Amino acid sequence: MRSQGRVRFIRISARAQMALAGAAMVLLAAWLGTLGAMAVSRLSAGHEYAALLNREAAVAKSESRVQAYRDHINETTADLDRRQHFIEQMVQAHIGDLPHDKQAGETVSDSNGEAAATVKKVSAALPEARGLARIEAEQLAFVERLTRFADRKSAAASEAMRKLGLNPSTMISRSRAAEGGPLMKLATSADGSLDPRFRRMGASLARMDALENGLASIPQVSPAHVAYVSSSYGYRSDPFTGAAAFHAGLDFPGPMGSPIYAAAKGMVSFVGQRQGYGNCIEIDHGNGLMTRYGHLSGFRAHVGEKVGPGTVIGAMGSTGRSTGSHLHFEVRVNGQPVNPRPFLEAARNVQQETR
Template identity: 45%
Template sequence: MQIKKTREGLLARLDHMFTDREFFMRANGQVRFLTISGKLQKRVAMIVSAIVGLWLIITLAMTVNQLTVTSERMALAEKEAAVNSSQSRVAEYKKSIDGVAQDLIQRQDAIEQITQQFIGEEAGAEAETLTETEKKLSENTKKISAAFPEAAELARLEARQIAFAQRLTRAAMKRTERAEAAIREFGLNPKKFAASSTEAVGGPYIPFFADGERELHPTLERLNNALLRMDQLERTLLTIPSAMPADITMMSSGYGYRRDPFTGGGAMHSGIDFKGPHGQPILSAAGGKITHAGWKSGYGKTVEVTHGNGLMTRYAHLSKIHVTTGQKVKQGVQVGAMGSTGRSTGTHLHFEVRLNGKAVNPRPFLEANTDVLKVQAVARQRTNAPKKRAEKSGSSRG
């Protein structure tokens, strides 16, 4: 009812707005009347409203279209900026790869120099000839470089590292062969002799990689095994007494059967006697640990040095003892002075070499040829190098 009244009110207002209107016009002394009805006014108003509405709709459409084009342009600009940013990131990433590659190459250069210093001439000699594997690595590197130019430097570095590991493996195997040959020169079996040095091992299991699942590359695993074998045999070689126990050249009694100087009967002499002046320094024939420093029945004042792998040297009839039990000594360290204590007929050194508690002839140990001594010296230089670097580092920090 209320809506009907409102509608009727609006219609009444429109009728009031568009009433019949009369206009008069005077021209040439005549007056004319012009009548415009309310219906005509309504029609004209409707036509004008329609034209204005249509104009508004067209204007609105044009505005919306312009806004859409502007939005699309902005989106395109954002995409273009994103692409430019990606290209920038790729360029920066490429620079980063190049920088990492250069750092790794410098590090590899340093590793090879250090390796040649401590492995010796073998590593350098192995680098002079290319193996078939290294040739294949070179070909693969060229293919990778052609397909992925950004990774070319890293591919070359990878090939270089694998080739380096293989050369190092061959060098370690050569060193191992020389150590084995040197051990045989002392009358010892390198396989049995070196095996005893690995019997007492242990410790907690700590994976090399954090996830505990990955394994070493086969080339690196082969290198690791070769270096471990080389290290084992060279350290074993260093436990063999090969230095003269004193600065003497005269041997007064050899190893084996002899006539006993006190009873005149046949007896087994378990060592070598060296004649020299009273008080002459007696030196350790190899590095080791002092396991006896005192009086021993029949031997008088005696020092025994245990070298590992079942080897022990005995220095008897001393006038003085310069070491204590439990002390560690290096090759050439004075352990006592020559004398004539115990069952002795005069000033001399009784020198024994024992393997697993059994006396063996010391002569092969003391008469090692120059090549064997050279192999020992190289092994000693390598094993002492980490200690020297640690001592140098400690003194620099202090």
């Protein structure tokens, strides 16, 4: 600096310069932050105000809808009536006519008389609600008919299983061995409770589903398309030793490489070799049922694969303890072999009768 003819010098160290620059940056950042906070606050307030307007609009819309119900109860009743008939027509198209009659021994409730009395009382006390009371009565009658339908299907499936020597109760208990999932409560009333008639319908439908799934897992398709069975289930003369021996399945003779089919729906649980069976496939059908296919020349399935009745799973051969190309087929219940012939001969007819 020049002052009165003299020159003076002021020296600022690098550290001081960095400190001053840092302070300036902090002040600048604080100023920008304040501006940003003010902008965000204004924006947030704008969004909250817009959301409040939307909520007010939604409330107004709901209130107008309730008022529309009050002003147009006849139109609302007609819409619900058409919906009820649509549901009943869809059910009829997919599963057939639901029973209207009540058979001896059935324990399903019959609300027709009480529902008619309710409709009459509502009509006298509140004429404009007569249509809604009638629709409610139709719904209850529909639920009871559907419950009767499920109970009769369950009874038919149970009888079919007994004809095949199986215990329906065991099939049901095994189908419930592994269950889970999130809790999703159902309610038919404003207080969150479930009408007993709907609860009964749910139990009947669940029982029907378990029994029909069990019935579908019963062997019903011939595992090989051949003209005859060369060796039956039971005691026979052993083809190698000539001595009496127990034969745990059926033998289907045929050309080498002929397709082998799954006898029922299930999941492939074993693919490989077993002593005496050679190349072997086992299918778990659930409910303690298993089928075994032995002496194969090739595999067409893998462990964990889900198969349906008639799915090709292998090729006929003569591996293992075998004297020629054939399929050894077994049915096992809870690990014990049973005669496959009644299943293959009767299951299809029994299931057709059940349907």
